[in-house]
Structure formats: C-alpha cells, structure tokens
Amino acid sequence: MQEAAAPDRGSAIRCGIDTVEISRIERLLRENEPGDLLRFFSAQELADSGEGAGRAAHLAARFAAKEACVKLFPREAALGDVEPADFSVARDAYGAPQPICNARAAAVLARNRVRTIALSLTHDRVSASAVALAIADAATAPLAGSLLYRLLPFRRGVVLENLRRVFGEGVPDAEVERLAQAHYAHLWRLFTEFVRFRWMSAERKAAIVAVENVDVFTRALERGKGILVLTGHFGNWEVATVAGLTQFPQMRGRIHFVRRPIKPQWLDRFVNWRFRRAGFGVLPKRGSLDAILDRLAAGDAIVFPFDQHAGPPDGIEVDFFGYPAWTFKSLALIALASDAHVLPAASWRKDDGTHVLRFEEPLAAIACADVGEEIRRNTRAYNAALEHLVLRHPEQWYWVHRRWKRSAGRPARRAARLGR
Secondary structure (H helix, E strand, O other): OOOOOOOOOOOEEEEEEEEEEEHHHHHHHHHHHHHHHHHOOHHHHHHHHHHHHHHHHHHHHHHHHHHHHHHHHHHHHHHHHHHHHHEEEEEOOOOOEEEOOOHHHHHHHHOOOEEEEEEEEEOOOOOEEEEEEEEEOOOOOHHHHHHHHHHHOOOHHHHHHHHHHHHOOOOOOHHHHHHHHHHHHHHHHHHHHHHOOOOOOOHHHHHHHEEOOOOHHHHHOOOOOOOEEEEEOOOOHHHHHHHHHHHOHHOOOOOOEEOOOOOHHEEEEEEEHHHHOOOOEEEEEEOOOHHHHHHHOOOOOOEEOOOOOOOOOEEEEEEOEEEEEEEOOOHHHHHHOOOOOEEEEEEOOOOOOOOEEEOOOOOOOOOOOOOHHHHHHHHHHHHHHHHHHHHHHHHHHHHOOOOOOOOOOOOOOOOOOOOO
C-alpha cells in the first residue's frame, strides 16, 4: 500500500489486491443453504452471478474485491471497524464493477478522505483476482476561508487538533488544512446568512430549505410518545430548522429546542426571540427535565443538540470518534423514561446556497439489566450516530468547539485505538 503526501481530488492514493481460489467458493456453495450465503454476499451479488457453471468464478471475483477493499484500510481492519461483508459489488450500465458500501464502510472511507473505490476484476479457470484503488477526496478551500484561516485564526489550533484527532494519520496535513480553511469559509457564510435571513420573506425562507425523510418524522409523531431529535451544530442549523420546520404549520408550538445559553447575552436573547417568533419553544439544558417529559407526554418534539462537552454530573465519558469525550447523559435518561423515539437529524448547505434538513431512521434503544450500563451504551450509540452525520459534510460541523475537553479533576484517558 502506498500513500501520496498531498493527493489531489480524484487521484489514487492506496491499492489493495486479493486473489481467491474458485474451488473455495465452490465448496462454500455446496456446504451452505441459499439463505446462509447472505453472510458472504448480498442478494444482488447472488442474483448477478446467475446459476450456471460460471457462478462460482463470478462470486470468487466479488469475494476477492471485498477483500481488496478491506486491505485499503489495514488500521480499521485490525480494529474490527471494517470487514469484507461491509462491501458488495454491482455493475453499472456499462458493465463495470462498482463498490457498494454499507454505513460502516462509508464511515471508514470518509475518515480516510476517500471519495470512492475503483475496482478491476478478473478470473481464469482456477482463481479470481481483484484490484481496488482508493480515490482521494479533497476539500475545497474558498478564498474567504483561506483568508480567515491566515489573518483571523479564531481557535485555529483547536480546529486543527480536532480535525487531526478525527481523521488521524492516514490523511495528509495538506488535506487537514484544506478542511480547516473550508470550515472557516463555512463560518463566514454562517455570519452572512444570520444577517440576511432576518430580512427574508417567509416564502423565500421556505424556498431555500428542503426537508428530507419527512415520513420518518411523521411516523414517529403518530406513536403519540413524542420525539427526541438528536442533532448537533451542523450546517446552518438555525436557518434550516426555522425555515424547514415552519413548512409544517400543524407542528407550530409543538417543537421545542433545548439550548445552552450563548455569549454575548444580547445574541442569546435575539436567537431565542427568533425561535419563539417562528413558533418554537425554547427550553434550557439545565433544570428543564420535568418540562421536557411533559412535552413528550403531549406528543411534542424536543430538539436536543448533543455535540457539546458535558462534564460531571451532567455527563458521562464515552467514545466519540474513538476518543473518550464527556457527553450529556440526559438524552438517554429521557428516552428510557419516556419511550420516545430518538431521531438523528442534520442540516447542510449545498453548493448553490440552499439548505437541506434531513431526518434519519430512529435509533433502536439498547436494553441492559444494569441501568448505568444501559445509559452508557445508549449514549455511545447517540455519539456513533453523530459521527456519521459529521462525516457526511465535515467542513460544516462546528470544529471550534473543544469537544474532547478534560473534566476538572479527571485525568485524560488514552484511547485504546491503534494510531488514533
């Protein structure tokens, strides 16, 4: 495997090769029932391989491709973060093999700044081989971001430290700096949008925001037990939520934001005023447990930003991107007490300046006999959901926040991760 020091977008940065004996797959086909084969191949792969004499060879080539894809990420493979079953192979309209990544594999690609994987498959009468090339992704650093990064480096050290913590040694410093500059450009656009949004008409606001997976939100509401919206500081969250959720007038007065006060106070008052004017409730993160439970019992939705540091007694220490991070435990407590669905949600800005607000499928609650362990495991699951949302558009997450800050009186634990 070879890595380029500072790859351009679209260049190959890693190579994985694997060969599989066809007799091995023939034995697999003989010794397993059709349903058991789904442990090794997707339903589409089994269908594409046909039923004829060449079936074993076709499946051997696909199995080699899965193994070659895993070899692109030796660190994650050693940690058990990715395995062959996380990849499958499909054919495009021209018959060329294309990798299909599940959520685990997609997260590994994103953390290594790999945009896609190019595949080449071949086989003879005895064996099948595959070559996988990891194609680099590269952030775009607008001029405004580059200037702010150099001339007004607000918390630049924190931003770079956080980025390197998440993307690790597998991503060149040049790409980390481009991500940082893209983030500063995002912060500049946040400021300009904050000013412009106040003067927009309601029609214009609705036109610049699209809401995806509305049916997920609707189905959760129909349960009558309320919704906990798990989110963080993604994109222009205030623009996307205010403009997006106001497209559902039936929810006016039934969506409440849990907010931590921000400084200066005049800005905090202005933000709260704008939320209430749009028909949303605002609840403080401290001392509002009874009010939150009452709203959930009434079937309302509670929007809970979850990506901030929370020291004891409000937080517990669970992993976030492989490192211990003090995280609010209140969301797990509320979810377990109310049986409300927890829906991850995020927003992002598209290249044309419009915004997307997207709801994801509800997270399954994790049950344990020990209540403390139950809270810990569910809180970790919430952090894992946030990780996927961050990696979708990394330049639009709030990297200036000290997410991995130590808590007073507690020494920092070293993550039990290789190279992380």
